[in-house]
Amino acid sequence: MQDPDKSASYLMAADTKPSLLLQGDTPRLLDEWQSAPVLWDAVRFMVDQRGGIPGQFILTGSAVPKDDAVSHSGTGRISRLMMRPMSLFESLESNGMISLKSLFEGNENLEGFSGLSIEGAAFAITRGGWPASIGDEDGIALQHAVDYVEAIINADVSRVDGVEKNPTRVRALLRSYARNLSTVATIKTIHDDIAMGDTDSSLSDKTISQYLLALDRIFVTENLPAWNPVLRSKTAIRTSVKRHFVDPSIATAVMRLTPSRLLDDFQYFGFLFESLCTRDLRVYAESIDGQVFHYRDASGLESDTVVCLNDGRWAPIEVKLGAKEIEEAAEHLLELKAKVDTKKMREPSFLMILTGTEFAYRRPDGVFVVPIGCLKN
Structure with a gap:
């Protein structure tokens, strides 16, 4: 057409x-x-x-x-x-030694080794899962995401609903969204973040909501909904969505970040890595009749993602870029497992920490540690 x-x-x-x-x-x-x-x-x-x-x-x-x-x-x-960008398994950057489906089916024999280095993960994030980028020379591959973002800002976001939108404001909104990636930032938080920048701060909460709706409609943003399990206690569960782009390369493109610059800021790298893993988990989960959520309650306990199959099976998954945070992540997963009322819900099929490390293994406490470079659907 x-x-x-x-x-x-x-x-x-x-x-x-x-x-x-x-x-x-x-x-x-x-x-x-x-x-x-x-x-x-x-x-x-x-x-x-x-x-x-x-x-x-x-x-x-x-x-x-x-x-x-x-x-x-x-x-x-x-x-x-829903057609999504390519996962790391589809772009051949994950060897697929560990199957999400097999874990749900009870496989506990974890044997895997990821060849995806931290540098490789940084490149995969900035390049994105766009089919046209796979196999191109590095510089050209990275430019695809930048070109895509410029098209969003200057044309696509206005064309979707016929309402002209100020490109400067759209860019400011996308940059703020990128800064708040993998968080539960509210509209007010995004508004205040924009107001602190050098751009026009007169973007109202209503206008931000309208712009975000347009970005949703052209499949640029895709928030992660909150999971609402049955708990043993009366702990209040937070229902805010977690902010994500459909692909993390949108964030790096609008911020003009290169793979080498990500390696200079591991804190932000961690948020982008979580978004990369969320993208892949969505691809893998939907292919096995599942969905992905996140969990956070009033006590501060959270799980970065929760994969729920439509037959009632579920598994909480924490995302950690490096090995130093694995111990704390395992404690959170075990605490969440203890909170869920298993008389009214199933036991979790497994507990997983998805990492940027090399080896896949099962910890003595039963928690799986799986590199994203080993995972497939």
Whole structure:
């Protein structure tokens, strides 16, 4: 639908008789269908006309259309699938010696060695999981993420809802979001952070919320929801989302950080590494019918991620870049396990610390230590 040679005629056909664009061999792919949202309803109607035969159409798009753009949800005819950037296993930077699925199935024989160095992790974060970047020369690969961010700032975020947005403010918002990556920063926190910078500080909380909604709709941001288990005690569970981009390279691109600069700031490197692991866990969990959350309660106890399968199995996973924090992370995981009311919920399938270290092993207390460079779905 965005072919410059044909888009005008395609849009005219969609406006006058959308069924014309659905003719031809199947499966028929309609790319950037949201440019002509009527195609959604046309596909739904055509599927009904053909007796519900599956696999006839594939609708792909880089943005979510406006809420009132389609008249039918597509329920029963159209299934939705979130396409994510490539995981480290897909980009061949994880050897996949340890399977998340096998851990949920009770495998406790951890044997793995990661060849992904800290320098390699820094490069993977700044390059991102964009397919066009994989295999390119380093400088070109890193530039892809920068180009993507510039397109977001100058065009994409305004095009999604037709509301013009100030590029300077969008850049300031993205930079603030990057500074608050892997945290539960509120809208007010982001507002105050922007106000402390050199940019226009008149960005209201309402405007920030509107901008963030637009970024959600073009799949730039993807927050991690809070997990709400049944606890033995009456400890209050925090429900704030944890801030993440769909890929950590968006953060490094908007901040203009290189792999070498990450190695000079290990504290921020740790937040980016957590975001990288969250991205990969989402890819792996969804392929085995699961979802990813985070946990935090009023006592300060937290788990960076919690993978929950739709059959009720669950596993808390702490993310630690280096080996020095492993002991503390294990204590947190064991404390969380003790807090959950296992009379009303299952026992956790396993407890895991996901790291940037070399070796995978099972600790004497039963906690798994797994390098991200060994993990797959």
